[in-house]
């Protein structure tokens with residue numbers, strides 16, 4: 001294997017969508033000698049399991065701003081990166097099954113309107129009329145955004161990789177970081193499994209669900225926990241309507257979207273944290289029952305395969321971005337709680353500003369600082385596709 005350089009300006013740990021986006025934007029800003037270390041293959045972590053959803057519907061201004069910033073990049077992705085991200089703006093439909101969930105959708109719509117964004121609140125009868133394949137008799141209503149949709153995680157990952165390589169980033173697969181060395185309260189070097197060391201003043205933790213383990217290397221407690229989520233894919237379904245939105249049932253944390261000529265169906269999530277990435281039969285049964293309840297025509301569908309991935313959950317379902325005050329040079333970009341793919345362009349941009357300019361200039365990311373949990377300054381996001 002090629003030796004690593006003896007020093008770098010920035011070392012990024014993790015070759016998922018977050019790590020490669022940060023690598024690209026750092027290089028674009030002219031930060032030299034950026035080395036990204038991925039212990040396996042690029043995208044082998046959560047990014048490779050992602051459903052690709054992209055939405056503006058969030059409950060907090062900061063999440064919506066991350067979406068808007070990222071959406072601009074997805075819209076001209078092919079132009080900038082030479083790779084089609086396969087963005088399909090099919091719309092996002094959240095469904096509320098009780099008054100509490102309906103209140104969340106209403107508050108959310110209000111916030112989005114104040115930010116100049118279009119969102120429709122729809123009654124069950126209207127849902128039935130526009131999307132006749134959905135069962136609505138147990139719903140209070142829904143909220144719909146037509147500009148949202150999904151893109152290809154693999155394609156976006158490849159775009160960032162291609163862009164980062166073109167700008168001189170060293171992307172290394174099969175390199176596991178096993179230790180981070182400190183000197184006088186700041187990051188000094190990264191050590192890898194072969195025993196090699198790379199001296200660097202800046203380390204970015206982009207290790208996804210494994211982020212807490214990487215933070216522990218510098219003695220920090222990072223509140224990111226892994227949570228297994230399973231997804232299932234159906235066989236071809238005849239007569240699927242061409243415009244088929246991403247549908248999310250808030251009550252169950254269940255969702256579905258079109259995948260080729262069939263459907264992608266969200267399976268259950270675990271209640272307990274673990275690094276287990278196995279698919280199980282009970283999950284398939286749960287998925288079939290939930291899906292049939294909401295979409296009765298699925299009686300004719302067959303589940304062909306499943307996969308399991310790990311969410312990287314933070315206590316308030318917002319990303320954790322920045323450095324802890326006690327350690328200089330250790331930058332976290334973690335805890336994306338099910339929306340790291342869609343926010344990856346914004347994260348790359350903002351983290352590159354933080355490193356190159358000392359602060360994020362495009363928007364204020366202080367609310368996402370890592371120490372907010374011990375300060376009791378949380379910003380809760382209820383609009384997620386999982387329950388905890």
Ligand SMILES: Cc1cc2nc3c(=O)[nH]c(=O)nc-3n(C[C@H](O)[C@H](O)[C@H](O)COP(=O)(O)OP(=O)(O)OC[C@H]3O[C@@H](n4cnc5c(N)ncnc54)[C@H](O)[C@@H]3O)c2cc1C
Nearest residue numbers: 014016017018039045046047051053177208309340341342
């Ligand atoms: C089932 C499922 C569906 C999802 N759907 C969506 C969606 O629709 N929309 C959305 O926006 N998000 C979605 N997400 C979330 C999204 O996939 C993640 O937020 C995003 O992929 C996180 O990217 P990442 O780069 O931080 O993590 P990862 O992709 O996990 O990358 C981290 C990398 O770090 C590497 N690593 C870890 N430790 C080390 C080490 N010590 N040394 C070197 N390398 C190391 C790992 O091998 C891994 O490749 C979904 C997640 C799941 C599980």
